[in-house]
Amino acid sequence: MWPSEVKWNELQFGVEIEFVGGAPEEVELLPGWIMALDEQQTDEAGRESGSELKPPPIRWEQREQIREMLNRLKAQNTQANWSCGLHVHVGLEKWDEAIVKPLLEASLLYQDALRSILQTSEHRLIFCPPVTQEMLERFEASPGPHALRHRGRPQSHRCGINAASWFDWGTVEIRYANGSLDYEEVIRTIELCLRFVAAVGAGRKLPSEPSELASALGAPAGGYPPPAxxxxxxxxxxxxxxxxxxxxxxxxxxxxxDSEILHILPVEGGILVAAEKPDGTLSKFIFRPSVSGWAHVRSIQD
Structure with a gap:
């Protein structure tokens, strides 16, 4: 239960490693690792490319698995470009749901500093909006994932410190880091996130200035994936x-x-609009300009 002292390097974690290029379906995976082939980023020409690689829940002493998988990716000439992110999931099983509210309260105090330490690229902020006071109040009135959802695009219901992940995966997801295939950058990011969650789990009061926060956590002050x-x-x-x-x-x-637009892309003869329902159902629509406005041409169901 919360609060409870747990060593940061005893927490389970996962990491979502986004990249472009290569042939993801040909990468040999370590046991339990997953290549999410439907999670593609954008290459320099604007094409969907690459994938998202993620391990099973692992512990700090198993981190060499990450080095091995990064080496296998890089052997295929993959890259982590400006469109990629690095999302760290930290297991909350040591505290159970009791830590969700403290995480929201901590987010209000420290999310700006955490984002600054991780140097989130400006164009990626749409993928990691802030936790708000309204969210905390909604959760206090009616606890559940619905209270923690933003409206917006694309995937902007997932905050930079995404406590809603508890209800899906039993984790908190920290989404601020830029993409990287460099082992040292990846592992420093994971360590920072583990130390932060352990501190929240212990009920510690922390400074809100970035360098002071890193120092108080005992985490590296730099060496994280740089912005692109x-x-x-x-x-x-x-x-x-x-x-x-x-x-x-x-x-x-x-x-x-009750859907929200995720993105709009120009296509031959019009535009393609992708929209998502709260349950994750994705639909795509083709619209074409006409004298009376945008006309719906057809629908595409994923």
Whole structure:
């Protein structure tokens, strides 16, 4: 139960390693490791590429598995580019659900500092929005994953410190780190996240200034995956999405009630709009410009 002292290097963890390039389906996996072939990033030409590699729940003394799998990825000429992230899952089984509220409270105090330590690229912030006071209040009134969900895009219901992951995987997911295939950068990121969760689990009061927080946790002050700028075409695509969503959202709501738009891509003859229901159901729609506005051409169900 919470609070409880647990050594950081005794916690189970997982890590989601995003990359582009290579032939993910050909990588030989260690026992229990998973290659999520449907989780693709964006290469320099704007194509979906790569995949997401993740281990089974492991412990600190098993971390050499990560080095081995990174070496196997790099042997295929894979890369972690500007579109990639590194998500660390830390097991909460030592505290059970009692730690979820303290994690939300800690997020309000320390999320900015944690994000600063990990140097989150600006264009990736859409994937890791902040925990809010409103979320905490919703959770206090009615505990459950529904209280911890943002509305927005894409996947923006997953906060940078994603305590909702407890209800799915028994973990908290920390999503701020930029992508990397460098073992030392990856392992430093995991250590920082483990130390942070152990401190919250122990009920420790921490400083909110980045360098002081790292020092108080006993974590490295630097050496984390560096930020990488998004190409200009990607920025322009995001600006276009921002402009189109207000015009398209009412039609998408009629076609798929209670959904939210994840992304909009230009395709031949129009645009492709991907929208997701709260249960994760993904639908895609093709719209074409007409004299009376955007006309729905057809639907594609994943």
């Amino acid at each position: 700028p998004a190409p200009q075409w990607h920025k322009e695509r995001m600006w276009l999405e921002d402009a189109l969503i207000p015009a398209i959202a009412p039609q998408v709501e009629r076609l798929l009630p």
